[in-house]
Amino acid sequence: MFHIFKYRFICFVRDKTIMFWSLLFPIGLATLFFFAFSNLGNQELELVKVAVVDEGNEAFNQVVEELGADGENQLFEVTYTTREKAEELVEEGEVEAALISEETPVVLYKNLTLETQIIQEVAQSYLRINSTVETVVKDNPQAMSELVVQDIIQSKVVVEDYGSKAGTVDMTTQYFYTIIAMTCMYGMFWGLKSISDTQANQSDRAIRLNVAPTHKMKLVFIDYLVTFTLMVIELAITFAYLIFVLGTDFGSHFPQVIALSLCGILMSLGMGIMIGSISKFKQNTNISIVSMGSLFSCFLAGMMASNMPYILNQTIPFLKYINPATLITNGFNILYYYEDISAVYINMAILAAMGVVAVLISYTVLRRKAYASI
Numbered sequence: 001m002f003h004i005f006k007y008r009f010i011c012f013v014r015d016k017t018i019m020f021w022s023l024l025f026p027i028g029l030a031t032l033f034f035f036a037f038s039n040l041g042n043q044e045l046e047l048v049k050v051a052v053v054d055e056g057n058e059a060f061n062q063v064v065e066e067l068g069a070d071g072e073n074q075l076f077e078v079t080y081t082t083r084e085k086a087e088e089l090v091e092e093g094e095v096e097a098a099l100i101s102e103e104t105p106v107v108l109y110k111n112l113t114l115e116t117q118i119i120q121e122v123a124q125s126y127l128r129i130n131s132t133v134e135t136v137v138k139d140n141p142q143a144m145s146e147l148v149v150q151d152i153i154q155s156k157v158v159v160e161d162y163g164s165k166a167g168t169v170d171m172t173t174q175y176f177y178t179i180i181a182m183t184c185m186y187g188m189f190w191g192l193k194s195i196s197d198t199q200a201n202q203s204d205r206a207i208r209l210n211v212a213p214t215h216k217m218k219l220v221f222i223d224y225l226v227t228f229t230l231m232v233i234e235l236a237i238t239f240a241y242l243i244f245v246l247g248t249d250f251g252s253h254f255p256q257v258i259a260l261s262l263c264g265i266l267m268s269l270g271m272g273i274m275i276g277s278i279s280k281f282k283q284n285t286n287i288s289i290v291s292m293g294s295l296f297s298c299f300l301a302g303m304m305a306s307n308m309p310y311i312l313n314q315t316i317p318f319l320k321y322i323n324p325a326t327l328i329t330n331g332f333n334i335l336y337y338y339e340d341i342s343a344v345y346i347n348m349a350i351l352a353a354m355g356v357v358a359v360l361i362s363y364t365v366l367r368r369k370a371y372a373s374i
Contacts, residue, residue: 184264191272251336270358
């Protein structure tokens with residue numbers, strides 16, 4: 001068995017295409033994120049002039065008040081006014097933007113500048129953090145508001161001096177969390193390759209394996225161990241790069257971060273095997289399905305738009321329990337912000353259950369599959 005494991009491991013490692021997408025691409029994307037966001041800290045920031053229209057969102061009002069108060073955390077120079085006057089100030093260039101403090105804060109601006117981007121990020125951070133808090137804190141609104149304020153103030157400190165605060169979570173950390181989710185999701189490529197190598201109608205290598213004396217289910221089990229080991233190595237490299245090179249902070253519950261990521265690997269490998277087992281398409285088509293599905297899952301988790309999880313939580317709340325990438329990134333956020341991390345274990349259980357169900361479906365399909373002629 002070890003002999004088969006060793007040579008299957010060598011076979012998988014030599015697949016340069018999947019090695020690129022599952023290891024080098026996430027690292028390269030994380031590097032681009034780092035340089036794109038770190039540029040915010042390379043400019044000397046002055047107080048941002050902003051007009052605020054109070055429309056009754058007390059939690060957001062508290063955030064703006066704290067960020068406009070004198071002291072080391074001050075970011076805004078705030079002018080409270082009516083909506084009509086705020087629009088006039090924006091049009092005349094007296095303020096960078098206007099913040100409408102509604103249930104969902106609105107940012108009004110004339111020109112897209114660094115200052116208006118900062119205002120947008122503060123509003124988006126409020127939406128994202130508030131959404132995360134709401135999933136954990138339901139009975140203490142005051143505590144929720146205070147926590148949101150402190151987290152956004154912390155984000156502001158990082159904007160001022162990104163280089164010296166590399167170990168502190170800032171409002172761009174969501175993007176780096178989705179990098180780990182992407183690495184886990186791309187495990188589906190390995191699962192797909194594994195199962196395609198055992199089905200004689202999909203590859204020449206599979207034909208040779210099917211006429212070999214080794215039982216096909218034993219080969220599938222060995223391949224699962226090989227791909228799981230390979231994914232753990234890739235994940236360790238990605239974590240090391242994010243933490244020690246880019247300075248991403250995953251909080252004080254790192255063992256749970258690793259456990260959540262391993263559950264993500266179990267899920268992705270199982271899904272990849274299931275897709276390869278039940279699909280009637282050619283291998284290239286299956287790869288396209290996996291690629292698009294993985295990217296779409298990461299998009300819903302906030303990779304391309306950091307406020308996407310909040311939007312979906314307001315419109316399709318159950319989606320956060322079935323989208324794998326969202327389960328992973330939400331788990332990372334909970335592990336960083338809260339001492340009570342019980343909700344993370346639910347995410348782990350859902351991911352592991354997805355993987356187990358997918359493997360059981362694959363087993364049922366594969367054990368019935370036979371070929372009239374090879």
